[in-house]
Amino acid sequence: MNTRFILFLLLLTSLVACAEKQPQKPNVLMICVDDLNDWLGATGGHPNAITPNMDKLASQGMLFTNAHCQAPICGPSRASIMTGLRPSTTGIYGQINDQDIRLASPITSDITFLPNYFGQNGYHTMGIGKIFHGHAPEGTFDESGGRVKGFGPKPPKSFHWDKKGTSTDWGAFPERDEEMPDYQSAKWAADRLNRKYDKPFFLTVGFLRPHVPWHVPQKWFDMHPIEGIVTPPYNKNDFDDIPEISQKIHTMPMMPTTDWAIESGEWKNIVQAYLACVTFVDYYIGEVLTALENSEYAENTIVILWSDHGYRLGEKGSFAKHALWNEATNAPMIIKAPGIKSGQVSASPVELLDIYPTLLDLCSLPANERNEGKSLKPLLQNTGYGQENYAITTYGKNNHAVVTEGFRYIQFYEGSEELYDHSNDPNEWNNLAGKDINENKQKFKHLLPKTNAEASPKMKSMPNSQQ
Secondary structure: OOHHHHHHHHHHHHHHHHHHHOOOOOEEEEEEEOOOOOOOOOOOOOOOOOOHHHHHHHHHOEEEOOEEOOOOOHHHHHHHHHHOOOHHHHOOOOOEOHHHHHHOOHHHOOOOOHHHHHHHOOOEEEEEEOOOOOOOOOOOOOEEEEOOOOOOOOOOOOOOOOOOOOOOOEEEOOOOHHHOHHHHHHHHHHHHHOOOOOOOEEEEEEEOOOOOOEEEOHHHHHOOOHHHOOOOOOOOOHHHHOOHHHHHHHOOOOOOEHHHHHHHOOHHHHHHHHHHHHHHHHHHHHHHHHHHHOOOOHHHEEEEEEEOOOOEEOHHHEEEOOOOOHHHHEOOEEEEOOOOOOOEEEOOOEEHHHHHHHHHHHOOOOOOOOOOOOOOHHHHOOOOOOOOOOEEEEOOOOOEEEEEOOEEEEEOOOOOEEEEEOOOOOOOOOOOOOOHHHHHHHHHHHHOOOOOOOOOOOEOOOOOOOO
């Protein structure tokens, strides 16, 4: 055979082999956790936290310790993440049915949800559990496991709390993990990670715990003995220096108050139950992460974990989210991606709104020009933002909190203000809004949203005070 022809065949074979080995776009595993505050071992949020799997994930990527939700309630927070738009842009300030998001306002009528954007760009999309407020609007995923059994089995009668307007309660129930929706979601997701795909995938798993009721089997409570439970900091006179509108907006009459929990002796029990739920969900997050590690996709999959907002466990007078203070807006976020240095921790203020553009950027997909967040890829690669670091949370029309490096500024629709210096007052007990530090307020005002859309009539419920 002609030597030149043989060389040609070898070169052709080599080129074909190289083409076959070209890496495809990275897969995405997105894990959403409901009502998870910063009580992780990796964040040092609570001394009794037992979260080995989320801690391990944090050690493999970047942990954002200063990430904030765009609304301190499930529905509008998740709508913001999935649309890439602020509540002040859409008018979605309260809870809303998934199917109604596109009907909420002209702005959202033709919006492309985050999973759909990946689907339109060549990804196989899958999802199970609570991803939007319920599960997801029809047509969001190529393959859907749905939302499994609401918030899980409940005892025939409440153990401790049965006020109308909340499913808040706490105590060991049911007997077996297999009865919990999160168990089923983890198994469904692990099964998908063991399958073969002919294109990259976008898999979302929405875990329910630690959303109320704080019920998980007894073995998870046993990991947090009651005698060792530490309760969070609380100042009984905390509200003496805040405006009246703040007290009105942040009062949640259907929820337990901190004073009630102290008087009844239930505070440690509530904290124990919440910690048990966090440890429970951490275990099943670990089941999914282990399935990924053991799969053929381990080296080419971006993992992002986020919570939709924080949660107050007695701080600031109540057991609830629903607030513009740090314990309600600060939400854990972790990103692990190929080529991103492990073990990084960022304290820069970032927003959950940044998730959409960040995932597009990491996957080299075209930017969605309608996204109001910014890509965090420069932070992940330690090349910086090139813009101001701040985060905005909105709770009802024209009620906003702005977090910058070291400060939180809150402005309500009627002009009242709160200002906290986090370097000297991490618990936000000393409102400086009327004091000498006022010269800083103009900077914070400059960062407030310029648009404050009318509240959408499609919302099922509204925050306490709505202009």
